[in-house]
Amino acid sequence: MDTYILAIESSCDETSVSIIKNGSVEISTVVLSQMDTHANYGGVVPEIASRMHIENITMVLEECLTKANMTMDDITAIAVTYGPGLIGSLLIGVMAAKTLAYIYNKPLVPVHHIAGHIYANNLVKEMQFPLIALVVSGGHTELVYMKDNYSFEFIGGTLDDAVGEAYDKVARVIGVSYPGGPNVDRLAYEGNDTYNLPLPLDDDSFNFSFSGLKSAVINLAHNEQQRGNEINKEDLACSFENRVVDILTKKTMRALQKYNVKNLVVAGGVSANRMLREKLTILCEKESINLTIPEIKYCTDNAAMIGAAGYFAYKLGRRADLTLNAKATDQLK
Amino acid sequence: MKSLFINTSTKKLVIAIIVDNEIKYIYNDDNSNELSGKIMPIIDEAFTKANLKPTDIDTLFVTNGPGSFTGIRIGLTIAKVMAWSLKIRVIPISSLELMASMGSDTQYIAPLIDARRDYVFAGLYDNELNSIIDDRHVLLDDFKNEVNNKDVTFVSHDDLGYIDSKYDLLKVINKHRHDEGVNPHELNPNYLKLTEAEEKFNEGR
Structure with missing residues (x-):
C-alpha cells in the first residue's frame, strides 16, 4: 500500500505544505515565501515571520490538498519540522500538525530540519x-x-x-x-x-x-x-x-x-x-x-523534503504525541 | 450548540466545552507556561470528559488577543486549523472582553494587560460586555486620564495594582452565540501593536 505523508515546514520564513508518496514522489507542494517582506529589513525578523505563518497556514494547507486532488482521509501520516529554527515560526507548523493529527487521528512524525535537507536528495534519486x-x-x-x-x-x-x-x-x-x-x-x-x-x-x-x-x-x-x-x-x-x-x-x-x-x-x-x-x-x-x-527548488526550505524525510522516519516507527514541542536547537539524530 | 472555547491570550489558560447553556467541562490554569506542549492533551481530555468528539462540535470560540503574541498564536493556530478542517463556525473574542466578563459594581469595567514600558492593552466595557472604548495599545497614564471622569473598575492579571479578573464564560458565550463567525483563513491575531521592526521601518519613511 502506498504511503502518503502530509508534511509541514515553517522553521524560518517559508510556509510550506507538501504531500509526498513513498518518500520519493512529489504529489504536490506549496511554498509561500516571505522573502520579499523580510528584504525590507535586511534579514528575517522573527516576530514578522511568526505573524505571516499564522496568516497563511490554512490557505497553504488547502492549496496543497486541492492541487493534489486529495483529502485528509487519503493521508497516511503527518510530518512536521519541530526544529531547529525560529521558535515562533516552528510553533505554527507544530501546532497545525498536532491539530490535524488529533482531528483526523493520524500518526504524527517529528522531522529534524536538517534531516529534511538531506532527504531532499531522495526526491532526485533513491539515496x-x-x-x-x-x-x-x-x-x-x-x-x-x-x-x-x-x-x-x-x-x-x-x-x-x-x-x-x-x-x-x-x-x-x-x-x-x-x-x-x-x-x-x-x-x-x-x-x-x-x-x-x-x-x-x-x-x-x-x-x-x-x-x-x-x-x-x-x-x-x-x-x-x-x-x-x-x-x-x-x-x-x-x-x-x-x-x-x-x-x-x-x-x-x-x-x-x-x-x-x-x-x-x-x-x-x-x-x-x-x-x-x-x-x-x-x-x-x-x-x-x-x-x-537537489534541484534548486528543493535546496531552499520546503515541505517536500520534510515529506521525504518524514516517510523514512514513519517507516522506522518514529512518532510524536500531542505534547510535541518546537525546539530552536536540537541535534540531528 | 456544541462548542469548544479556547483562551490562550491571557495569563489564564481556559479550555472549555459548552453545550447549549451548560459548561460540560472547563479547564482553568493560572500557569500558561509550557503552553505549546500541554494544550493539545488538555483539549483531548476536555472532549473525553465531556463525552464528545471534535467532529461533534459546531462552534469554536477563541480569544484572538490582545496579549502574549506567542500565546495568542498557539490557541489561534489550533482554532484556525480545527475550524478549517471541521468546516465549523469560528467566533473570535477579545481577550479584554473575556477579562471584563467578571462584571463590576461600577458602570464600566476596564481590563488591562501589561504591555511593558508603561504601556498596556486596554479596553472599556459596560456590564453587558458592550465595548465603550475600542481595545487599544496605550500608555497606562493616558488611558486613565481618558476614563477618569467615568465610574470604572480596573482589572488586570498583571502586577499593576488592580484587582485580578475572573471570567464569566457563559456571559461571554451568550453575548456571541449568534455571531456569524469568520472565515478560518481570515481568523488572525489582533495584536494591536506592530512589531518593533515595522515601527522603526515606518519611522524611517
Missing part, C-alpha cells in the same frame, strides 16, 4: 548507503556520515560561522542586497579570482572555519576604502567564493576517501550555489562518486 552528506546552509556547515537511513554520524562541522552566514556578512560588506548569499554567488560569476584571500582552516580535520576568511574580506574592503581605492565587487565575490568552495570540496572529497564511501549528497540552502555544484560535479565524476544535489 544509496553508506553516504556522506555535505550540509551547507545559513545555520549549518557539516559533514555527516550515514551508514543507513536515519543513522547520522557527525564527522566535522564549522567551528564558527556557517557558510551561509559568512556569505551574508560578506554581502553586507561589499554592498550586496538581501538575500546576500545568492547575490554574491551571482556576482562571483562575473568576476575573476584576483584578491589574495586565505584558504580557511586547511588542516587534516573535517572541521570548517569561515570567520578568518570573512574578516579578511572585511579588512580588505576597509583598507581599500581607506586608500580611496574602489573595490571590484565581482572580483572580491569571486575570490571569496573560490576559497569557500575550495575548502568545502577538498574536505568533502577527503571524507569520502577516508570513510571509503562512494555516495555523496549535498543538502541545505547553499547547495544552490552554482560554483559548489559545478566543482563537486567535476570532482565526483573524476573519482567515480555517485553525487546527488
Whole structure:
C-alpha cells in the first residue's frame, strides 16, 4: 500500500505544505515565501515571520490538498519540522500538525530540519548507503556520515560561522542586497579570482572555519576604502567564493576517501550555489562518486523534503504525541 | 450548540466545552507556561470528559488577543486549523472582553494587560460586555486620564495594582452565540501593536 505523508515546514520564513508518496514522489507542494517582506529589513525578523505563518497556514494547507486532488482521509501520516529554527515560526507548523493529527487521528512524525535537507536528495534519486552528506546552509556547515537511513554520524562541522552566514556578512560588506548569499554567488560569476584571500582552516580535520576568511574580506574592503581605492565587487565575490568552495570540496572529497564511501549528497540552502555544484560535479565524476544535489527548488526550505524525510522516519516507527514541542536547537539524530 | 472555547491570550489558560447553556467541562490554569506542549492533551481530555468528539462540535470560540503574541498564536493556530478542517463556525473574542466578563459594581469595567514600558492593552466595557472604548495599545497614564471622569473598575492579571479578573464564560458565550463567525483563513491575531521592526521601518519613511 502506498504511503502518503502530509508534511509541514515553517522553521524560518517559508510556509510550506507538501504531500509526498513513498518518500520519493512529489504529489504536490506549496511554498509561500516571505522573502520579499523580510528584504525590507535586511534579514528575517522573527516576530514578522511568526505573524505571516499564522496568516497563511490554512490557505497553504488547502492549496496543497486541492492541487493534489486529495483529502485528509487519503493521508497516511503527518510530518512536521519541530526544529531547529525560529521558535515562533516552528510553533505554527507544530501546532497545525498536532491539530490535524488529533482531528483526523493520524500518526504524527517529528522531522529534524536538517534531516529534511538531506532527504531532499531522495526526491532526485533513491539515496544509496553508506553516504556522506555535505550540509551547507545559513545555520549549518557539516559533514555527516550515514551508514543507513536515519543513522547520522557527525564527522566535522564549522567551528564558527556557517557558510551561509559568512556569505551574508560578506554581502553586507561589499554592498550586496538581501538575500546576500545568492547575490554574491551571482556576482562571483562575473568576476575573476584576483584578491589574495586565505584558504580557511586547511588542516587534516573535517572541521570548517569561515570567520578568518570573512574578516579578511572585511579588512580588505576597509583598507581599500581607506586608500580611496574602489573595490571590484565581482572580483572580491569571486575570490571569496573560490576559497569557500575550495575548502568545502577538498574536505568533502577527503571524507569520502577516508570513510571509503562512494555516495555523496549535498543538502541545505547553499547547495544552490552554482560554483559548489559545478566543482563537486567535476570532482565526483573524476573519482567515480555517485553525487546527488537537489534541484534548486528543493535546496531552499520546503515541505517536500520534510515529506521525504518524514516517510523514512514513519517507516522506522518514529512518532510524536500531542505534547510535541518546537525546539530552536536540537541535534540531528 | 456544541462548542469548544479556547483562551490562550491571557495569563489564564481556559479550555472549555459548552453545550447549549451548560459548561460540560472547563479547564482553568493560572500557569500558561509550557503552553505549546500541554494544550493539545488538555483539549483531548476536555472532549473525553465531556463525552464528545471534535467532529461533534459546531462552534469554536477563541480569544484572538490582545496579549502574549506567542500565546495568542498557539490557541489561534489550533482554532484556525480545527475550524478549517471541521468546516465549523469560528467566533473570535477579545481577550479584554473575556477579562471584563467578571462584571463590576461600577458602570464600566476596564481590563488591562501589561504591555511593558508603561504601556498596556486596554479596553472599556459596560456590564453587558458592550465595548465603550475600542481595545487599544496605550500608555497606562493616558488611558486613565481618558476614563477618569467615568465610574470604572480596573482589572488586570498583571502586577499593576488592580484587582485580578475572573471570567464569566457563559456571559461571554451568550453575548456571541449568534455571531456569524469568520472565515478560518481570515481568523488572525489582533495584536494591536506592530512589531518593533515595522515601527522603526515606518519611522524611517
